[in-house]
Amino acid sequence: MAGLRVVGHLLQKEFLQIFRNRGMLPIIFIMPFIQLAILSNAATFDVSRVPFHLQDFDRSSLSHRLVESFSSSGYFRMTGHSFARKTALDVLLSRDADMVLVIPEAFEKDLATTGHTRIQFMINAEDGFTAGVIRGYADEIVSTFNRDLPSLMPQSDRLVKPVFDIDIRQSGWYNPELLYTYYMVPGIIVILVTMIGLFLSGMNVVREKEIGTIDQINVTPIRRWQFITGKLLPFWIIGIGEFTAGIVIARVLFHVPMIGSYALIYAAAGIYLLVVLGMGLLISTMTETQQQAMFIAWFFSVIFILLSGLFTPTESMPGWAQYLTQLNPIRHFVDIMRRVMLKGAGVELIMQPLSILGAQAILMLALAVNRYRKSSR
Amino acid sequence: MPEQVIHTDKLTKRFGTFTAVDGISFSVRPGEIFGFLGANGAGKTTAMKMLTGLLIPSGGLATVAGFDVYREPESIKRSIGYMSQRFSLYDDLTPRENIRFFGGIYGLASKELREKCDRMLERLDLKGVADTRLAALPLGWKQKLAFSVALLHEPKLVFLDEPTGGVDPVTRRRFWDLIYQAASGGVTVFVTTHYMDEAEYCDRVSIMVDGRIAALDSPEELKRRYDAETMNDVFISLARPARRSE
């Protein structure tokens, strides 16, 4: 077909230009994977060895025991001790410690006589989430300590009443060790593929406008669909290539399971890339300079990334924001990736996000073809 | 083939309140070299973009190669060649790759294209640099290549928008040899320029002032009418009252 041959010529030209641009090659083909390999490890909320500061006003053998169980838990390490309330604030302020453990005077005596006493955790809560995690660890240590109390203080008859306890065991379905990499790697692959695809396609047509070659193409009898296809396909192929490399890294380096089918994940990736590239081309046809194009692309990618449920759960968003994220292609593709890779979801379970992506792809491409004008007004 | 290759009647282009091209009417005959002159900002490029189908006119009529600019811009594009003011081939591709690409876009068959490409490189004396990136070539070479690429699909009409900007007189003279060659082969040439010596090479010239055509005739006739030695003097006497010069 002669129509397709024109597309072939465009394709060949785009590839020549991409591979000839020495400055861009490492950015397209190396940087994403370095980021994937390194940054996937960054995303974790597992706090370990929290620095804590001790204010032990009791200085009894029992209070030593309690401090010992903090230090030996692996979750905490002591960075200092003092007795002035002012100092407690200072260490939190200067971040020398994230928690101050305050044990009051008469700690042991109260326990022995009344069977009850209080201690205080002062936690640096500027990062509320981490503060919650730290509190959880500390509570855990204290409740274990409480269980052992009767044997530690056999002389106290206040503590011998029977202890009732519910033994809670948590296990993660699909990811028993709750490894963050399982969760982050598929998401970061999506982001990298998105950024490369969106930025490259977003810069492409507007660049031809800036250097003037677009006029030379617009005076030829090329059809609009031929032009858009020729502009889209090279980045689609590169996108699929990058996606593949990302999956290989995920499997080999991070041992992320792949329970579902490769065919399904590639089908989803193919459709998703059409959405991203269609959007890039649309931006490119609507702007006058590369700078404008990049700003718009950046604006949307930041919003899409932060509202994708990748870093913070979509479950925690208010209702209106959750509805809004239905428009977010990154959210749907991240969702599909996690469901297929980690849960082995089949096509019927990802039908909803997949069909949203499909509809978005059609819309974006239609808009891009429509907005690209060979004759301007 | 119609009597006139280009025909316009009160062709107008407005951008907001600014009228870039203000009701121009003229015709171009088959086979002639038609010079389209004017100061910067006089509206030459806008007029040319309307004729090549890159810009939709605001009013008036125009046909190019027998096709209507409103209804049949794509048919116009099939029948014309175009070389723009800003050098418009790909700097990061070689001459051979540029020829192949644009030939391919015009739908030339690959075998035909390969032969044409070799012949063209030979004729332009660019064989030695056929695989060197354009960025490394002198401007004059790029211009002759761009001109030949515009003729690749053998159009009957070619538009040249300030084709010789920025090169020395000798190179410009050589470029005009190429234009004559094409014209002798029956191609109609529509060329804008602001070099007045080049105006002398044209069969007929029109001079645009403030979006209107102030004069249109052969160079000899114009010189006689304005009692001038050179086209430059003609131009100055016409363009002096212009409001829009830079």
Add this chain to the structure above:
Amino acid sequence: MMQRFIGFVRKEFSHIVRDRRTAAILFGMPVLQLLLFGFAIKNEISEIRVGILDHSHDLVTQELTDKLLSSGTFVATATLSNEREAGEAFASGRVNEVVVFEPAFGDRLLRDGHAGLQLLTDGSDPNVSRIVAGYTTSVVREYLREKGLAASGIEAVPLMMFNPGLKSVYLFVPGLMAMILMLVSALMTSISITREKESGTMELLLVSSLRPVQIIIGKVVPYLVLAFVNVITVVALAFFVFGVPCRGSILLLFLESLLFILTALSLGLLISTITSSQQVAMMISLAGLLLPTVLLSGFIFPIASMPWPLQAISNLIPARWYLVIVRGVMLKGAGIAVLWKETLILVVMTALYLTFSVRKFSERLQ
């Protein structure tokens, strides 16, 4: 001389402002992003979809289930009768968590003193898993306490300093400030300088009587002003819309922000001197800086939780230090006496970037 320089700066300004679309994005984007993220991004979960798999069906399990569902956070979306159904519920995404009561749960608790409760969470999102399990555990503990069944002994009283409501906004506002300033500044300078290089107008500037340093300053000053306007808008929004306090000196906050903008601008400068095309500069400032700034700055994920090589790398991210400063000043009321180290690091970074770029820039001239 000075007059010519001022004229040059003015020209650069009008370039930015004349391009309406870019100007709208530059001023509107931070506002829109802050509003959107401030309202939408949270780490606390308001609704947990839970499935109950009760192998015991006794009074205690019934009470515990009621207690869970009446807390307001948990919504029962599935009642399950065996483990296989639990798998299906997870696969379809119907539940975040399944609570499994072992057989004879109540009997064992009251007779033997302990009973087993299993929490299955959707481990494909470890983050949600942890939050959900934490919530459930605290409900169970509370139940025991109410029934007078909890172990007596030490009661821990937590005191959440600086952010008693544990609001996420407190965490995200500084992060967003860092991210927006970093990217806007680095991106804009690197593009505007490489653009001059590409179009050849840089040569024109260089042969003018302006000195290279003046050219660089002239290019950078407009963006400095622009980014500073962004700082003021963001801080005002944070205060008036989200109620984020500024407990320390607002002057210090602005000065430190100015310093950070300078760091980002000089990074942009550095990028522009080592690249030759707009495309490369843009890709480095966008694709290269976005993820590291989000992930390695402590914006979302605490740096202390990262493996040590990443902690080491995070030291190179300017946003990391700025974040400590902003949180310190705004939330903790810290002064320069506490933050001098972070400030010094930013100063040194800026100096290094600038030295490198000026050297590169003049190398090119020779």
